[in-house]
Amino acid sequence: MLPRLGRAIVMLNMGGPSTVPETHDFLKNLFSDGDLIPLPFQSFLAPWIARRRTPQIEKQYEDIGGGSPILKYTRLQGERMAALLDELNPSTAPHKAYVAFRYAKPLTDETAIEMKKDGVKRAVAFTQYPQYSCSTTGSSLNGLFRKGKTGTFGDAVEWSVIDRWGTNPGFIEAVSQNIERALAKFDEASRSDVVLLFSAHSLPMSVVNRGDPYVLEVSASVAAVMDRLKHSNPYRLVWQSQVGPSAWMGMQTGEALKGLARLGRKKVVLVPIAFTSDHIETLYELDLEYAKEAREHGIEVHRAESLNDSPVFIRALADLAASHLREYSAGDIGPTTVQLGLRCPGCTNATCEQQKSWFARGGR
C-alpha cells in the first residue's frame, strides 16, 4: 500500500509477447486496436488476420530467443527510475513504477487493479515512446482514458501526463554514447567514413498525411544526436517494419543499405532511435535480416545497442519524471509538449479530443 503522498509512475508502451505462445494474443490485441489500425469490421477481421500472421511472427520470436524482452527491460527501467526518484524528489516519495501495456501483459486493466489495491491517489502517465504518434502514445492515452473514466483505477486518482521527450538531453546522450561504442568497432583510420543509419519504425502515409507529429519528432531526435556528435559522420534517417500493402513512410532501411553498397559506402552503424529497449525490430529485423543482407553486399555493419539497462538513460527517465513532478500538477501535460488540447489537424478520432480534455481536468 502506497502512503497518501506517494506517486505512481505508469510506464506506457505497446508491449510484446514475453513467450512464443503469447504471440497470438498480442497480435489479436494489436489488430483490434482501431487507434493503431482502423479496419472495416474490426472485431471480425482482427482475429482472422492475427491467426494468419501468428506462425510467421512466432518463428521470429523463436529466432530472437523465445520472446520479446520489452517487459523485462521496462520493469528494470521503472524500478531503477523509481529508486532514483526517491532520492531526487523526497517530498513526493515513495515513488512506484507500474507497467501498462497496450497489447501484452500486463494490460492496463491488470495494472489498474494493482494501483487500486495500492490505494494510488496521484499518478503520472509516462509514455515510453520518445516521440509522439497518435497511433502509439495516442493509443495508450486513449486506452488509459477509456478505463479511467469508468473508475477502473479507483475513483480518486489524479493524473498528469508526460507525452513525448524525443529531444531530452539525457536520452540524446545515452543514444550518442551507444553510437560512439559502435563506431569504436571500426578501424580508426576510416571511422569518419562510417554512415550512421538511424532506423525508426515506419508509419502509414495515411497517418503522416493527417498531420501526425511522429516523423517530425523522430527527425528532431536525429538532429539532436548529430549535434551532440558534432556531425562527426554522414547520416540518414530511414524507416523499417512496414506491414501490409498500403503506402508507408520511406525510404526503407533495407533499400537504403543496398543503395549505400551501390554508392561504395561499405561501413554502416545501424541506430534504433524510436524505441527504448530491444524487441523484434532490433533483434530480428536489424540484427538477423538487414545486417546479414548488408554483409552479403560487402558492408561492414555494427548496430548501436538499444538503451535497455543503460544507466545514463535510466537517469534521464528519473530526471524527466522528477522535473515533471516538481513543475507540473494534476491536469498538466509536460515538459516537452506545447500542444495541450490540440489534436492532429487531420484527425477524425473523437476519442483523442475527449482523452485530452479528460487528462486536462486531471483525470476527472
Ligand SMILES: C=CC1=C(C)c2cc3[nH]c(cc4nc(cc5[nH]c(cc1n2)c(C)c5CCC(=O)O)C(CCC(=O)O)=C4C)c(C)c3C=C
Ligand atoms: C515507435 C514505434 C512504433 C510505431 C510508430 C508503430 C506503428 C505501427 N505499427 C503497426 C503494426 C505493427 N507493429 C508491430 C510490432 C511492433 N511495433 C513496434 C513499434 C511501433 N509501431 C514494436 C516495438 C513492435 C514489436 C514489439 C516487440 O517485439 O516487442 C506489429 C506486430 C509484428 C508483425 O506482425 O509484424 C504490427 C502488425 C502499425 C500499423 C503502425 C502504425 C499505424
Ligand SMILES: [Fe+2]
Ligand atoms: Fe488523433
Ligand SMILES: [Fe+2]
Ligand atoms: Fe508497430
